[in-house]
Amino acid sequence: MSDLGSIFGLALLAMLNPTLLAAVTLMLLLPSPKRLMLGYLLGAYTTSITVGLVIVFALHDSNSVGGKHTIGPIEDIVVGALLLLVAFVLGTDRDRTLRERKERRKKAKLAKNGGEEQQALPIRLLGRGSPRISFVVGLLLSFPGVSYLVALGRIDGLDAGAAPTALLVIVFCVIQQALLEVPLIGYFRAPEKTQLAVDGFRAWLARNGRQAGIIVAAVIGVLAIIHGVLGVVS
Numbered sequence: 001m002s003d004l005g006s007i008f009g010l011a012l013l014a015m016l017n018p019t020l021l022a023a024v025t026l027m028l029l030l031p032s033p034k035r036l037m038l039g040y041l042l043g044a045y046t047t048s049i050t051v052g053l054v055i056v057f058a059l060h061d062s063n064s065v066g067g068k069h070t071i072g073p074i075e076d077i078v079v080g081a082l083l084l085l086v087a088f089v090l091g092t093d094r095d096r097t098l099r100e101r102k103e104r105r106k107k108a109k110l111a112k113n114g115g116e117e118q119q120a121l122p123i124r125l126l127g128r129g130s131p132r133i134s135f136v137v138g139l140l141l142s143f144p145g146v147s148y149l150v151a152l153g154r155i156d157g158l159d160a161g162a163a164p165t166a167l168l169v170i171v172f173c174v175i176q177q178a179l180l181e182v183p184l185i186g187y188f189r190a191p192e193k194t195q196l197a198v199d200g201f202r203a204w205l206a207r208n209g210r211q212a213g214i215i216v217a218a219v220i221g222v223l224a225i226i227h228g229v230l231g232v233v234s
Contacts, residue, residue, distance in 0.1 A: 003154045009220040011175035014147040016213050020179050030129045037184045039131035043138025048173040051144055056152045073231030080224030087218035
């Protein structure tokens, strides 16, 4: 597996973000969805690109002191094994106990609130319908996750120079926001068709989102282990 391929795979994994999907779903139901989504997207770009560039260049600078360090074969194998573990847990439904516990807590909270579901604060803020608030929510919900941090290490390991490294970070950020970018572009070009497509995608994701996550995690995990093993024996 090439490092570029693994970076792309990690971007796809980061894209499967239920919080982002919930935010997009809500914004599509509110007045001026284009303005709200654009505000959220600009906030998300601001955080993810800025933090990503700071991390990757700080990582590069620290590696320049005392010798260059890249993600080694053992780290590849460990990351791959963890991803396979995630795929195994999800695929065999071994997280059912945790999900049932979460569902019980949710029902208890609903009963406490008189049957009214209490939405997360960012979702409630988006419900106000302000592009400025959606920008702030995008800022707050777009800090790098695990997939992004692993990808930053791989980007640094390419030792591609400042400009290509910055471009890779930006491309990663663009890919991981695809759930927002695609409907936003569609709303500018064909609002009615976009709404139908978004509704269809939401229904598909509700049915197959878990399976998609399992497949992505398993594929990246296997490729990472193969990459690591080849690095050990070479």
